[in-house]
Amino acid sequence: MPTLQQPLMIVTDLDGSLLDHHSYSWDPAEEWLEQLQQHQIPLVICSSKTAAEILPLQKKLGITGAPFIAENGALIQLDPSERIRLPADSADYETLCHHLSLLQSRYRFTGFHNFTDREVSAMTGLSEADAALSRQRDASEVLVWRDSEEAFASFHSELTQHNLTLTQGGRFWHVMPAGSGKGEALRWLLSQLSGEPRVTIGLGDGPNDAPMLDAVDYAVVIKGYSKTPVRLTRQDLKHIYHTAHYGPEGWCEGLDYFLT
Numbered sequence: 001m002p003t004l005q006q007p008l009m010i011v012t013d014l015d016g017s018l019l020d021h022h023s024y025s026w027d028p029a030e031e032w033l034e035q036l037q038q039h040q041i042p043l044v045i046c047s048s049k050t051a052a053e054i055l056p057l058q059k060k061l062g063i064t065g066a067p068f069i070a071e072n073g074a075l076i077q078l079d080p081s082e083r084i085r086l087p088a089d090s091a092d093y094e095t096l097c098h099h100l101s102l103l104q105s106r107y108r109f110t111g112f113h114n115f116t117d118r119e120v121s122a123m124t125g126l127s128e129a130d131a132a133l134s135r136q137r138d139a140s141e142v143l144v145w146r147d148s149e150e151a152f153a154s155f156h157s158e159l160t161q162h163n164l165t166l167t168q169g170g171r172f173w174h175v176m177p178a179g180s181g182k183g184e185a186l187r188w189l190l191s192q193l194s195g196e197p198r199v200t201i202g203l204g205d206g207p208n209d210a211p212m213l214d215a216v217d218y219a220v221v222i223k224g225y226s227k228t229p230v231r232l233t234r235q236d237l238k239h240i241y242h243t244a245h246y247g248p249e250g251w252c253e254g255l256d257y258f259l260t
Helices: 027-038 051-061 093-103 117-124 128-134 149-161 182-192 207-215 247-259
Strands: 008-012 043-046 068-070 075-079 082-085 109-111 141-145 164-168 173-177 199-204 218-223 240-246
Touching: 027 247, 043 051, 043 182, 051 068, 051 128, 068 182, 075 182, 093 109, 093 141, 093 149, 093 173, 117 128, 149 164, 164 207, 182 199, 182 207, 199 207, 199 247, 207 218, 218 247, 240 247
Parallel strands: 008 043, 008 199, 043 068, 199 218, 218 240
Antiparallel strands: 068 075, 075 082, 109 141, 141 173, 164 173
């Protein structure tokens, strides 16, 4: 088991993990967050949220300037001066939305670029100001699917022809460049960091967190609200913990299990 005396790194999802699924509060995790800071253990956010959402949250958490992974791994910020899309040659947000607009003549779905801030706020429980930040996208799009399962399979197939793929989050589907994802992004980020290698503990609650949880040394699968289970491919079951609690309570439960 890892210990707080080792060189550690905590890699965390936000919504439904560090942040409560409904209220977006992290109050139950305050004590653990303070411990991580006292032991100088990096906290790397790995989320479906946008960079515009993560930056003010980092400030509130006291980790301004730390690397982070946004938009489910389609965007990585190593430091405040360097932000990249993954893969590096992937289409930008405007091009991605153009491809999707062409498909809207044949499939029933709505993207975040079609909604207003007020509509996104009503769907998510975010304030209108935070909903606006969630719509400041760089590399992926959020979809509300309104068509059949058969149409969805055909839609997915057409996306691949544009080098795009789908991943399922806690609330929505996300259209991303092929070759991106939380696992790929985390492996790339870790390869860029200098200094002593760190033991990684990952925490997440949704199907889109599975690649990240497969890429860390120790995985905490937080009990979530998605109907789709979190399926890991790794076989080292002693390095995987499934929590009994949701959200930040489950987040603390996972760290308690591996670090105390």
